[in-house]
Amino acid sequence: SQQGEEDPQALSIQEGENATMNCSYKTSINNLQWYRQNSGRGLVHLILIRSNEREKHSGRLRVTLDTSKKSSSLLITASRAADTASYFCATDASRDYKLSFGAGTTVTVRA
Amino acid sequence: GAGVSQSPSNKVTEKGKDVELRCDPISGHTALYWYRQSLGQGLEFLIYFQGNSAPDKSGLPSDRFSAERTGGSVSTLTIQRTQQEDSAVYLCASTGTPTGGNIQYFGAGTRLSVL
Numbered sequence: 013s014q015q016g017e018e019d020p021q022a023l024s025i026q027e028g029e030n031a032t033m034n035c036s037y038k039t040s041i042n043n044l045q046w047y048r049q050n051s052g053r054g055l056v057h058l059i060l061i062r063s064n065e066r067e068k069h070s071g072r073l074r075v076t077l078d079t080s081k082k083s084s085s086l087l088i089t090a091s092r093a094a095d096t097a098s099y100f101c102a103t104d105a106s107r108d109y110k111l112s113f114g115a116g117t118t119v120t121v122r123a
Numbered sequence: 124g125a126g127v128s129q130s131p132s133n134k135v136t137e138k139g140k141d142v143e144l145r146c147d148p149i150s151g152h153t154a155l156y157w158y159r160q161s162l163g164q165g166l167e168f169l170i171y172f173q174g175n176s177a178p179d180k181s182g183l184p185s186d187r188f189s190a191e192r193t194g195g196s197v198s199t200l201t202i203q204r205t206q207q208e209d210s211a212v213y214l215c216a217s218t219g220t221p222t223g224g225n226i227q228y229f230g231a232g233t234r235l236s237v238l
Contacts (some may be wrong), residue, residue: 016165043224054127054214054229055166062224100165102227109154109173109218109225113166 016044016101016114024120031088033117035101036081044077045102046086055100058086072118092103125149129215129230137238142231148217150165156227157190157200158162158214166214172198205237 019034036042043062047055061068061077061084068075074087088095098118102111128147136142148155153174153203158166172192183189187205190199202209214233216227 023190045226047229052231052234054231055216055227056229057226059228060224078177105227110156110168110171110179111225113158113229115163115165 013024015029016103016112018099018101018117019118020115020116020117022118022120024122025091027091027121027123029091031091031119031121033086033099033119035084035086035114037084037101037103037105037112038082039103040106042104042106043077044075044084045104046073046075046084047100047102047113049100049116051097058099061078089120091119093123095119096121127215127228127230128223129213129233131233132231133234133236135236135238136211138207139204142199142205142235143204144202144213144215144235146198146200146215146217146230148196148198148215149219149228150196152217152219152228154171154218155192155198156216156218157198158216159184160212160214160232168175169213202235205235207237210235210237 016037045060046058049055059070072089077084098116100116102113130145157169170190171179173212187203190200212232214232216229
């Protein structure tokens with residue numbers, strides 16, 4: 013079952029702009045992860061934020077987590093054409109180490 | 124190997140035929156997952172192997188789907204009597220110790236087309 017739901021489904025921005033996408037989920041989690049998928053490829057892990065963390069940075073990526081609202085956001089700053097991809101949030105909500113993935117946000121960065 | 128390897132990368136088959144998809148996880152990773160991704164959709168969990176424990180098959184959509192993992196390494200996902208609705212990308216992922224936060228490493232997937 014898909015616990016995470018990303019919003020928006022698709023996003024088109026100009027190179028250099030920031031891209032923000034959101035993820036909402038339903039149950040308590042151990043951690044939340046963001047993955048990127050380039051067309052025709054597998055998913056690549058970007059960042060993990062634990063349930064007791066509120067914000068995390070990695071390069072041009074900034075992730076926030078609000079457990080009271082059961083939501084997370086991924087911000088990509090100063091976007092590049094290479095950031096064009098689909099982005100998925102995945103929640104780790106159980107002790108059996110399964111992740112629940114949302115349907116993803118497709119980001120297109122225009123040159 | 125350096126990463127998760129899946130083969131074949133593409134598979135076209137006729138309805139009713141059986142197919143086998145292979146996943147070679149990262150060496151030393153004890154956990155292995157299979158997912159299905161339909162066009163424009165998220166990942167649907169299929170099956171999970173952890174070490175020598177009994178696999179979690181709760182995501183397999185029907186008894187036409189089965190998977191095995193030999194020697195705690197290579198895994199094969201078998202779909203019998205394929206149907207057109209089986210057309211999708213099948214992704215495999217592996218992970219090391221779950222205490223690391225269960226970060227999963229994915230292969231490039233097998234794109235299955237059932238005609």
